[in-house]
Amino acid sequence: AQRVTQPEKLLSVFKGAPVELKCNYSYSGSPELFWYVQYSRQRLQLLLRHISRESIKGFTADLNKGETSFHLKKPFAQEEDSAMYYCAPSSGGGADGLTFGKGTHLIIQP
Amino acid sequence: DTAVSQTPKYLVTQMGNDKSIKCEQNLGHDTMYWYKQDSKKFLKIMFSYNNKELIINETVPNRFSPKSPDKAHLNLHINSLELGDSAVYFCASSQWPGQGVMRETQYFGPGTRLLVL
Structure with missing residues (x-):
């Protein structure tokens, strides 16, 4: 069965500390992977996708096919990074909806 | 110049009522898509058009019936509302992926907070 796991429901780190939000997936084939972010009471927005290999707001994510992981990382957390982060793998195309993980609430303490 | 908009932003109603949420x-x-985000912030796809x-x-x-009058609109009508329908409903849109592209980025609306009393 296709599955995505974000093991941490809540992650609290101090400002300036490194951040890693974990995402593991269980999908057939070669899924495409996304991280979406939702700031407090705002809409979801794309943070990054693995095929673009970009760094957005200092965040990066490397697809590890051996470990079937797509962890999100940032070397130095900032207070404005506090938000809900959703990992969303997809093996479908077309009009398939995204399958989101349960999300990780990241809190950056001053 | 809002990309994806939803109305209303908030919706408070009694059990058993019928209500609609619009997306453009x-x-x-x-x-276009509808997602439901429950009280635990869990997001789940409902429909795509x-x-x-x-x-x-x-x-x-x-009880949930989506309607798409044209490509730019996807409305969600809910009959006989129940307490468990209380959630935030997000509309999203994307382009059908081109050749060689698995999936296009989805753009989300601001959400509609539905509270059923």
Whole structure:
């Protein structure tokens, strides 16, 4: 069965500390992977996708096919990074909806 | 210049009522979606439409009926509202992926907070 796991429901780190939000997936084939972010009471927005290999707001994510992981990382957390982060793998195309993980609430303490 | 808009932003209603949520996108996309975010912040796809045609219906009760009058609009009508329908409903849109591209980025609306009393 296709599955995505974000093991941490809540992650609290101090400002300036490194951040890693974990995402593991269980999908057939070669899924495409996304991280979406939702700031407090705002809409979801794309943070990054693995095929673009970009760094957005200092965040990066490397697809590890051996470990079937797509962890999100940032070397130095900032207070404005506090938000809900959703990992969303997809093996479908077309009009398939995204399958989101349960999300990780990241809190950056001053 | 809002890309994906939803109305209303907040909706408080009594159990048993019928209500609608509207969604419009001005991005020229041909695919639109409805997601439900529950109180635990868990997001789940409900429906997707491509060129006004239903593509996905993810085991949603038939009290929920989406309607797409044109490619830029996807409305959600809910009959006989129940307490468990209380959630935030997000509309999203994307372009049908081109050749060699698995999936296009989805753009989300601001959400509609529905509270059923």
